[in-house]
Amino acid sequence: MIRFTKDNSQFQLDTKTSTYNMQVRDGFLLHLYWGARLEGGDHSYFFREQGRAAFSPRMENCGGFILDDVPLEYPCWGRGDLRTPAIEIENPDGSNIVDLRYESHAVSAGKPRIPGLPAVYVENDSECETLVVTLRDKYSNVCVDLYYCVMEDYDILTRYACVRNEGSENVIIRRAMSASFDFDHIRFDVISNYGTHCRERQIERHALQHGRYTMSSRRGASSHVHNPFLILTSPTADETSGDAYATVLVYSGSFAAEAAAGQFDSARAMIGLNPEEFSWTLASGESFYTPEAIQTYSATGLTQMSQNFHRLFRTRLCRGKFRDARRPVLLNSWEACYFSFDEERLKKIGTCSAELGIELLVIDDGWFGKRDTDNCSLGDWVVDKRKLPNGIEGIYNHLKELGIGLGIWFEPEMISPDSDLYRAHPDWCLHIADRPRSEGRNQLILDLSRGEVCDYLYDSIAAVIGTGMIDYVKWDFNRNMTEVGSEPLGKEKQREVTHRYYLGLYSLLERLITDFPNVLFESCSGGGGRFDAGLLYYMPQVWTSDNSDAIERLRIQHGTSLVYPMSAMSAHVSASPNHQTGHVTPFDTRFTVAFTGSFGYELDPTQLCDEDKQRVIHTGNLFKEYGERIAKGNYYRLRDPHEETCGAWCTVSEDQSLCIAGYVLTHVRMYGNNERIALRGLKPDALYKEKFTGITYRGDQLMNFGLHAPTTLEYQSILWILEEQK
Ligand code: GLA
Numbered sequence: 220m221i222r223f224t225k226d227n228s229q230f231q232l233d234t235k236t237s238t239y240n241m242q243v244r245d246g247f248l249l250h251l252y253w254g255a256r257l258e259g260g261d262h263s264y265f266f267r268e269q270g271r272a273a274f275s276p277r278m279e280n281c282g283g284f285i286l287d288d289v290p291l292e293y294p295c296w297g298r299g300d301l302r303t304p305a306i307e308i309e310n311p312d313g314s315n316i317v318d319l320r321y322e323s324h325a326v327s328a329g330k331p332r333i334p335g336l337p338a339v340y341v342e343n344d345s346e347c348e349t350l351v352v353t354l355r356d357k358y359s360n361v362c363v364d365l366y367y368c369v370m371e372d373y374d375i376l377t378r379y380a381c382v383r384n385e386g387s388e389n390v391i392i393r394r395a396m397s398a399s400f401d402f403d404h405i406r407f408d409v410i411s412n413y414g415t416h417c418r419e420r421q422i423e424r425h426a427l428q429h430g431r432y433t434m435s436s437r438r439g440a441s442s443h444v445h446n447p448f449l450i451l452t453s454p455t456a457d458e459t460s461g462d463a464y465a466t467v468l469v470y471s472g473s474f475a476a477e478a479a480a481g482q483f484d485s486a487r488a489m490i491g492l493n494p495e496e497f498s499w500t501l502a503s504g505e506s507f508y509t510p511e512a513i514q515t516y517s518a519t520g521l522t523q524m525s526q527n528f529h530r531l532f533r534t535r536l537c538r539g540k541f542r543d544a545r546r547p548v549l550l551n552s553w554e555a556c557y558f559s560f561d562e563e564r565l566k567k568i569g570t571c572s573a574e575l576g577i578e579l580l581v582i583d584d585g586w587f588g589k590r591d592t593d594n595c596s597l598g599d600w601v602v603d604k605r606k607l608p609n610g611i612e613g614i615y616n617h618l619k620e621l622g623i624g625l626g627i628w629f630e631p632e633m634i635s636p637d638s639d640l641y642r643a644h645p646d647w648c649l650h651i652a653d654r655p656r657s658e659g660r661n662q663l664i665l666d667l668s669r670g671e672v673c674d675y676l677y678d679s680i681a682a683v684i685g686t687g688m689i690d691y692v693k694w695d696f697n698r699n700m701t702e703v704g705s706e707p708l709g710k711e712k713q714r715e716v717t718h719r720y721y722l723g724l725y726s727l728l729e730r731l732i733t734d735f736p737n738v739l740f741e742s743c744s745g746g747g748g749r750f751d752a753g754l755l756y757y758m759p760q761v762w763t764s765d766n767s768d769a770i771e772r773l774r775i776q777h778g779t780s781l782v783y784p785m786s787a788m789s790a791h792v793s794a795s796p797n798h799q800t801g802h803v804t805p806f807d808t809r810f811t812v813a814f815t816g817s818f819g820y821e822l823d824p825t826q827l828c829d830e831d832k833q834r835v836i837h838t839g840n841l842f843k844e845y846g847e848r849i850a851k852g853n854y855y856r857l858r859d860p861h862e863e864t865c866g867a868w869c870t871v872s873e874d875q876s877l878c879i880a881g882y883v884l885t886h887v888r889m890y891g892n893n894e895r896i897a898l899r900g901l902k903p904d905a906l907y908k909e910k911f912t913g914i915t916y917r918g919d920q921l922m923n924f925g926l927h928a929p930t931t932l933e934y935q936s937i938l939w940i941l942e943e944q945k
Pocket of ligand 1: 553583584593628695697743744745746762764765
């Protein structure tokens, strides 16, 4: 609910359990409060004016604020606030100043679309109310509309800004963050994800300290290294208690998220496009929209925070027919055969997969051009008749007879220097004239800021998937950006290239998913190099990591679950010993870890022993039986595999009648340690029967004492399936 009280110029934005307050004073939009829900009242006294100048100027000569000591909603650069600004503008006279003051506001039902950008949506206007506060710099006539979309039932607030140039000359936006958050204390821990290829989204937590702590990417991708979100918690917060303030950016390119503690022990956090590589020329009459930032507050720790994001992302960010559907059990050819396949081998794999109950075979890299290794052919999306003499149709017809679907891999945004496309269009990649072009994995990146490049990609992909033979597309992106230049944009707009690239990518994806609604798209970037809310708007699942080792995946999934739902995590059982780490893990452990994600296999089924084949049939059946309910359930992290010698978690269906819990021992201790795992989210007085043992427990037993876990063999695991007995 959004309330505006005229007498004291206060805005109150309420979600189910939180309140966010702002106030207009002397024309400035101040931040008053973000926390547990308040029921009305005048909150003016929350703002404590202490007059601490400490070398900072006072506004409007002697009467006004010392802005450097005021909590602001969208702080500007160039006047009294000398902390990090949310916005910087270069004016026609070259000055770098913007002074935004309240002009008007409007409240409406529903949630407007952000032109060209992914964003949370609503299915009905009653799900959301939107407040737009318009601020103006009366000297330059630059206006900023701050959007606040309140999704009360979801406990979510989303924000973005629109910068409008109502002046008569061009201005340059040097920085325009999506959201900024001021707090009047610094008693916070900062929690973030860090990592690298094959070790994405590990968790780091430390106390907020004086100075600026930034997590960012200048890689032209949200990246394996950091993830576009920021979590601030009270220092003692854990899964079940304490304050958690979190924001996630709906964007896939370079970003910055920052938390800083200032001189008066107040904190400022912000998230948005990375200003280090961005600027945007805004001509008279033009507008610029920032990506959306989503925020949530939990007074009961990290689980509730994560569940708020999970529910929102599953139901109001992901779209299309696969949003709510159980995803097919698939087998991906990459770790089964890498580049060495032909029609015959794929048919054998297909036949065996069908016998084992697998529902879809994905032909990964290597089916097009002349690609026997990773040094050529990206861009030439035409089937390689040496490997598939009967085209895609040959394998499709075979699978169709077996009753299973077909998926295919693309890496559309890339171009190999050794490709027909590059020979025809050497200028279509990102590059800077006369400078060498750096290759990553022997490839360059196409310039998606150019319309003709996006059109080419649309046509080549549509030619393959438009035949009706393809049920699934894996969309890969296997390097980061360098030499980010685009000649057609001219020299003034070179710092716009990365963002324009993403506008191009998003519009290409929008066209494809609109025209091919029956295809399930999965995004990938060397695994999870673009695991972000931006791409989830187009593709409801992501290949979580190129590290398919179950033990490593425990940590990766745990870190990913801070923000993203399990249904978005594509998780496959791969061969043992694992190809990346050499770990030897029991089949059951690999299955237990993959089961709660979007499930599949990454191995050659024809090589499995009979026992493992039976296990594939059994596990596939379990996923078919429970997959949909788990995907829609609430996820609880029970043990932290980063900190402890095991991992444990559970998912509880929305109606609390089903609980699937997993436990994996990652390091054995001689003679064990009486390990037991207490579950969460159950009905205390309901009876739950465990599927494999037939034992019945009460919910309160399961939640307070828990279940005994195995402790004797390294990488041993257990999966519990508990159903309520009615
Ligand atoms: C990336 C992906 C892998 C696989 C290869 C193919 O690394 O993450 O899953 O598709 O590319 O080249």
